[in-house]
Amino acid sequence: MKKELQVAALQNGTSIDHIPSDQVFKVVSLLQLDKLGNPITIGSNLTSKKMGKKGIIKIADKFFREDEINRIALVAPNVNLNIIKEYEVVDKKNVALPDTIIDIVKCNNPKCITNNEPMPTRFDVIDKEKVKLRCHYCEIRIEKEDIILK
Amino acid sequence: MLNLPAFPAKFLIFVNKNTHTKNRFMKPRSLVDIGNYGKDDILRILKSAAKFKANPNRDYLQGKVCATLFFEPSTRTRLSFETAVNRLRGRIVGFSDAATSSSSKGESLKDTIMMVSNYTDLIIMRHHLEGSARYASEISPVPIINAGDGANQHPTQTLLDLFTIYETQGTLENLTITIVGDLKYGRAVHSLIQGLAHFRPTFHFVAPEELKIPDKYKQFCDKLAIRYREFSDFSPEAINSVDILYMTRVQRERFTDLMEYEKVKNVYVLHNDMLADSKPNLKVLHPLPRVKEISQDVDDNPKAYYFQQAKNGMFTRQAVICDLLGIEVE
Ligand SMILES: [Zn+2]
Numbered sequence: 001m002k003k004e005l006q007v008a009a010l011q012n013g014t015s016i017d018h019i020p021s022d023q024v025f026k027v028v029s030l031l032q033l034d035k036l037g038n039p040i041t042i043g044s045n046l047t048s049k050k051m052g053k054k055g056i057i058k059i060a061d062k063f064f065r066e067d068e069i070n071r072i073a074l075v076a077p078n079v080n081l082n083i084i085k086e087y088e089v090v091d092k093k094n095v096a097l098p099d100t101i102i103d104i105v106k107c108n109n110p111k112c113i114t115n116n117e118p119m120p121t122r123f124d125v126i127d128k129e130k131v132k133l134r135c136h137y138c139e140i141r142i143e144k145e146d147i148i149l150k
Numbered sequence: 151m152l153n154l155p156a157f158p159a160k161f162l163i164f165v166n167k168n169t170h171t172k173n174r175f176m177k178p179r180s181l182v183d184i185g186n187y188g189k190d191d192i193l194r195i196l197k198s199a200a201k202f203k204a205n206p207n208r209d210y211l212q213g214k215v216c217a218t219l220f221f222e223p224s225t226r227t228r229l230s231f232e233t234a235v236n237r238l239r240g241r242i243v244g245f246s247d248a249a250t251s252s253s254s255k256g257e258s259l260k261d262t263i264m265m266v267s268n269y270t271d272l273i274i275m276r277h278h279l280e281g282s283a284r285y286a287s288e289i290s291p292v293p294i295i296n297a298g299d300g301a302n303q304h305p306t307q308t309l310l311d312l313f314t315i316y317e318t319q320g321t322l323e324n325l326t327i328t329i330v331g332d333l334k335y336g337r338a339v340h341s342l343i344q345g346l347a348h349f350r351p352t353f354h355f356v357a358p359e360e361l362k363i364p365d366k367y368k369q370f371c372d373k374l375a376i377r378y379r380e381f382s383d384f385s386p387e388a389i390n391s392v393d394i395l396y397m398t399r400v401q402r403e404r405f406t407d408l409m410e411y412e413k414v415k416n417v418y419v420l421h422n423d424m425l426a427d428s429k430p431n432l433k434v435l436h437p438l439p440r441v442k443e444i445s446q447d448v449d450d451n452p453k454a455y456y457f458q459q460a461k462n463g464m465f466t467r468q469a470v471i472c473d474l475l476g477i478e479v480e
Contacts, residue, residue, distance in 0.1 A: 111300050113281040117259050137281025138302055139183075141366075 008041060010084045013060040016072075017080040021045050024055030026149065027079075030071045030104065031064065038062050066093075071104060073097040074131070074147065097128045105133060106148045112138035121150065180287035180294040181470055184305040184341045189348040192312060198469035198479040199313045199462070206465060210477045211240025217270040218244035219262065220297070221253060222278040226438070227297050227304075230460075231274050234467040243270065260289055267292045272475060293474040295467075301337055307437055308341040310466040311396075314459040315346075318433040319393055322346065328354040328388045331398035331418050331443060333363040338437040339398060343367055353378040354388045358414040360405055384418050390427045395420070397436045397443050397456075415442075422447040435459050 019027055024044045033040055039060040048054035063083060072079070073095045083091035103120035114121045114137055122136040131144035181187070187195075202208075216235045220228050223246055235242050243266075245251045253262055259277070263286045266273055273290060275283055276297040283296035283303070298304040316322050327346065333339050333355055343353065353371065355363045355378060363380065371378050381388045389395060400418050405411040419442060420434065436444060436456040448454050472479050 109280060111278070111280050113259065113277075113279045113285050113299075116279050117282075117285065119260070119285060135281065137284050138300075139281070 008058075009087055010041075010058045010060060011087055013038070013058060013062050013084055014064060015059075015080075015082045015084055016057045016076075017054070017082070018048065018051060019055035019057065019076050019079050020051070021053040021055050023075045024057065026075045027055075027057060027072050030075065031068060033057070033059065036062065067098065069093060070096055070098045074101070074104065074149070097125055097131065099125055100136075101125065101133065104149060105142070106150045107135045107138060107140065108142055108146055108148065109135065109138045109140040112140065114138075179474065180283075180290075180296075181305050181474060182283045182287050182294065182296045183303045184308045184345045187305070187309075187345075192309070192345065192348065195309055195466065195469045195473055196313050196316050198472065199309075199466045200317070201479050202465040202468040203317075203462070206237050206468065208237070209239040210472055210479070211235060211238035211475075214271045214475070215241045215243060215269065216471070217266045217273045217275075218242055218246075218297075219251070219266060219273060219275040219277075220244065220246050221248045221251060221259075221282075222276050222298070223247040224276055224298060226460075227276065227306075230463045231295075231297060231306075231467050234464050234471060237464070238468060238471065240471075244274075259286065263290050263294075272471060295470060295474065298337075301335065303341060304337055305341065306463065306467055306470055307338050308345040309470065310459065310463040311338070311342050311435065311437070312345050313466050314433075314435060314455065314462050315394055317462070318455060319431060322349040324350050324352075325394060326352040326354070326392040327394040327396060328356060328392045329396045329398070330356040330384060330388075330420070331400050332361045332404060333357040333398075334361040335404055336398045339363075339396070340367060342396065343370070347371075347374055347376060351376060354381060354392060355379070356381045356384050356388050356418065358382065358400065358410070358418065360407070360410055360414075361400065384420075384424075386424070386427065389424060389432075390429070393429065393431055393433075395428075395432060395434045397434065397440070399439075399441055399443055419443050419445060420448055421445045422451055425451060425453055428453065 021044055028034060041058040043056040045053050046056060069081060077095055079095055081093045081095065082089045101123045105121060105123050107114045107121055112135060123133040124136055126132050126134045133142045218228055218231055228246060232242050259282055267290045270292060272293050274295045274297050275286060278300050280300035280302040283294055283299045287294040296303055296305055312322060319325055329339050357363065359382060397420055400415065402411050432453050433455040434448060434453055438456060438460050
């Protein structure tokens with residue numbers, strides 16, 4: 001029996017699979033895919049044995065740097081990220097939470113300078129396991145469940 | 151193999167900032183946070199403060215201009231800094247509250263800092279927003295001294311506290327310090343714990359239930375194997391065995407339950423008779439202003455040292471200013 005692909009195969013580029021369905025468009029924005037001219041296929045609410053529903057993004061002729069990939073660690077830490085060359089997977093990359101998160105998270109302290117001045121936010125990751133952040137400016141600590149993206 | 155795309159502007163910022171953090175491990179260029187000052191930095195400042203105490207009038211800042219930008223008013227701190235600059239023969243420009251500054255016209259902090267740094271050699275700033283001094287230090291070409299950023303940091307207060315402790319005890323090592331009052335919100339208290347942490351202290355924390363020392367600082371002490379005890383009443387035990395008694399204000403507005411405030415407001419007050427059995431080397435400190443937490447009858451006790459402590463602020467600030475400008479103090 002021939003299995004039909006849910007999303008067309010990629011000749012060259014990056015495929016990001018197993019994105020939680022509700023995070024697909026956040027991943028799009030964190031990777032700034034809206035600013036790319038490359039052909040991009042976005043699948044959302046696809047069926048997945050592992051996750052029930054999942055999202056998948058394929059970007060033709062685009063290969064990300066590690067720090068770009070790591071931008072999505074807060075919203076989609078467990079994706080499968082494959083580098084495709086001539087329809088073959090030539091490399092797999094893991095998403096890792098970086099030591100410092102620049103301009104992705106909003107500070108929860110209304111008296112923080114970052115909420116009152118046009119400037120990028122910056123957080124140090126003080127616990128990678130439990131995903132605890134500390135604002136580089138006001139020093140407030142933020143727990144995983146309280147993280148708000150900018 | 152990887153096909154690198156053009157760097158978007160955001161990533162360029164990322165690269166710059168990373169290089170900047172490396173500066174934190176070199177001799178500090180700005181004083182933003184007492185946590186960035188190591189043991190050697192602290193001792194260097196204290197030694198130089200002692201020289202200014204012996205001889206405060208020097209012409210080290212001749213030809214230099216310092217800015218005091220007080221976006222939030224604080225007369226006491228501003229006068230201390232401005233006197234420090236004056237005694238070094240420097241000139242001062244600035245403002246004493248945001249209403250008279252360009253920020254009242256909506257100018258960003260960045261633009262104010264960039265403008266003032268064009269004219270001056272050093273910027274001393276106080277701002278109600280937390281993290282403002284850190285940000286200013288990242289964009290300013292001249293050194294920044296944080297004279298208080300909201301509830302966050304006020305590092306010259308910590309350095310003057312440390313100088314006073316050093317001066318009265320002859321050392322900072324192995325001292326026992328009792329801290330009384332608002333240990334939950336007290337910025338001076340939190341920074342003092344951080345500053346003393348380099349010198350193997352023992353702390354006694356005396357506070358009402360609602361204003362207990364936050365877990366964050368207990369964990370900080372645990373991690374560095376610093377001994378501490380917590381007391382809920384201001385007992386002789388917390389006074390008689392210690393070298394420093396650091397009093398702070400218990401403010402009414404900090405209480406969610408005003409009944410609770412009424413219950414404790416007279417508990418954390420120091421009276422002269424409570425010092426009867428204290429150690430001969432004990433000194434009573436207070437970051438000032440005091441309200442009622444030290445009764446007037448303590449003032450004449452030679453163990454009361456809070457007014458000298460405030461005076462030490464000026465010498466410490468002279469030392470910090472010269473340190474940041476790379477001026478050797480003879
Ligand atoms: Zn913040």
